[in-house]
Amino acid sequence: MTLNEDWEREAGNWIAWARMPGHDAYWGHSGPPFFALLPAPGRATLEIGCGEGRVARDLAARGHSVTGVDAAPTLLEAARAADPDATYVLADAAELPFADGSFDLVVAFNSLMDVQDMRGAVCEAARVLEPGGRFCVCVTHPLADAGRFASREADAPFVIRGSYFGRRRFEETFARDGLEITFRGWCYPVDEYFRAFEQAGLAVELLREPPIGDEEVRRDPADRRWQRIPAFLYLRAVRP
Amino acid sequence: MGALCAAGVVGVDVSPTLVALAQKHFEAVVADAADLPFSAGSFDLVAAFMALQSVEELDRAVAEAARVLQPAGRFCFAIAHPIRTAGTFEDGDFVIAGSYLERRTRELTQGRFWRKVTLPAVHRPLEQYIGALQTAGFVVQALREPRLGDGGPWVRVPHSVHVRAVRP
Numbered sequence: 001m002t003l004n005e006d007w008e009r010e011a012g013n014w015i016a017w018a019r020m021p022g023h024d025a026y027w028g029h030s031g032p033p034f035f036a037l038l039p040a041p042g043r044a045t046l047e048i049g050c051g052e053g054r055v056a057r058d059l060a061a062r063g064h065s066v067t068g069v070d071a072a073p074t075l076l077e078a079a080r081a082a083d084p085d086a087t088y089v090l091a092d093a094a095e096l097p098f099a100d101g102s103f104d105l106v107v108a109f110n111s112l113m114d115v116q117d118m119r120g121a122v123c124e125a126a127r128v129l130e131p132g133g134r135f136c137v138c139v140t141h142p143l144a145d146a147g148r149f150a151s152r153e154a155d156a157p158f159v160i161r162g163s164y165f166g167r168r169r170f171e172e173t174f175a176r177d178g179l180e181i182t183f184r185g186w187c188y189p190v191d192e193y194f195r196a197f198e199q200a201g202l203a204v205e206l207l208r209e210p211p212i213g214d215e216e217v218r219r220d221p222a223d224r225r226w227q228r229i230p231a232f233l234y235l236r237a238v239r240p
Numbered sequence: 241m242g243a244l245c246a247a248g249v250v251g252v253d254v255s256p257t258l259v260a261l262a263q264k265h266f267e268a269v270v271a272d273a274a275d276l277p278f279s280a281g282s283f284d285l286v287a288a289f290m291a292l293q294s295v296e297e298l299d300r301a302v303a304e305a306a307r308v309l310q311p312a313g314r315f316c317f318a319i320a321h322p323i324r325t326a327g328t329f330e331d332g333d334f335v336i337a338g339s340y341l342e343r344r345t346r347e348l349t350q351g352r353f354w355r356k357v358t359l360p361a362v363h364r365p366l367e368q369y370i371g372a373l374q375t376a377g378f379v380v381q382a383l384r385e386p387r388l389g390d391g392g393p394w395v396r397v398p399h400s401v402h403v404r405a406v407r408p
Contacts, residue, residue: 143323143340160334163396164323165387189398190366194383203379203408207370211341228339230365238379240408 003116004071004092006184007051011074015052017181026054028216030232034109034138035062037206037236042104046128048093048121049111053079056086059107067103069096094120101130108137110232112193113170113185119196126200129239135202137193141209141233145170145187154224165189193235202237209233250283252276274300281310288317290400292369293325293348293361299372306376306407315378315405320348321385321398325363334397341365366401378405 007014017023025031041063050056050068052075059066060083067087070076079088091097093108094117106125115121125135145168147160162168166189173182197204212226251268253259262268271277273288274297286305295301305315325348327336338344348361373380384402388394 147334147336158327158336158340160323160327160336160397164398165385165396189385191383191385194380198382203381203406204370204383205379206374207367207380209341209365209367228341229336230341 003114003184006182007070007072007114008074010182010184011052011072011078013179013181014075015078017179018052018054020177020179023177023179025212025216025231029210029213029226030110030138031055031058033208033210034136034234035059037208037234038062038107038136039105039134041065044103045105045107046096046098046103046125048096048106048108048125049114050079050088051075051111053082053086053088055107055109056088057083060086064105067098069093093117094124096124096128098128100127101133102128104130104133106133106135108135110138110140112137112139113187114183118186118188118192119199122193122196122202123200126202126239131239133239135197135235135237135239137235137237139193139233139235140170140187141230142188142190144229144231146189149225149229152222152225154222156225158225158229167192190233193233197235197237202239204235204237206236207234250278274304276304276308278308280307282308284310284313286313286315288315290318290320290350292317293320293363294359296362298362298364298368299375302372302376302378306378309407312406312408314381315373315407316403318400318402319369320361321401322364322366322369323398324394324400325361326365329393329397332393334393343368369401369403373403373405377407379408380405 045059045064045066047056047068050070053068056066056068068079069089069091071092076088076090093115106129112118146164147158149156149158168187170187171184209230210232212223217224249266251262252271254272256270259268259270273295286309326340327334343364345360345362347358349356349358351357382404385398388399
């Protein structure tokens, strides 16, 4: 089963999960600080791995003219139903149906870990960017993916038992407030992302490791452990 | 590096003893990385090998590297990996008991067996290094996390980061 088929199978779970306000980190520390790093809306914005469309809708609300791409038909259908005026296209991230230089901003929000061919997807993002265009990425942090907290306590040690290096499969089921989702994808070290950008001719101008926000910690004090270890990594690259 | 190609190399260090040794091979001066005694645009390459994690004023050191570089010049550096400086090995596991995201000073041991040297170092997350580059107008062309394949523990946990940056 490919990762694209995995997402199609999880589509119903994901739509419920993604659309419940406040349910996951997107509403806290992974979403809002990410939007602050984006350049001002320009000519045309592409979102890779748009899923049911919550990032694309938030980009549109901020003035971006958005095209969303995803490989899972059910997710794309849900995205279209939620915003009939927007443009959503069924495609693999490593084979985008757009001409060179079609966009001045490409966004990949928590999707590069989930595509089968990460380097191919980054090359395609660079190809469809015009010179001077930006590629803005959020991925799960390679450090967080490489180990585990010894417990849920706020000061629990973070332990790396296996290897940080190489491309490793990721599969984990999360359950919260009656909803359940299984994420399947890949873990990479930081330099795998940088090698992909380098190969695509992109230069990295910004890197951030956002901690979990105070508001999320107030809701669950044990989540303070994520103020010590970053759960997400942001990268902003420019096509020279 | 100086011994291989002495022409056009100028070395800088804060230690007079080390600079005196280096001067036997190439031009070297005692100076602080945050206050370089060179005019703007003096170099087309600035290298800092395993040095920036010992520099207190990272932002000023990176700004100085930018100042002494010609336009389109390269700044290449290797640092102790922020994951490494965030934790320690305990019975084979790598453990971060404190915070990866918080800057702090600590001791760092380089080398193995009888050739060990322990020096003070600053732990800071990767975003502080890349942030200093961004502030000074650099972009990162390449970043590597070399894997030490010598059978030691650093085959699983990153030991250092190599960066090549340019000011467009």
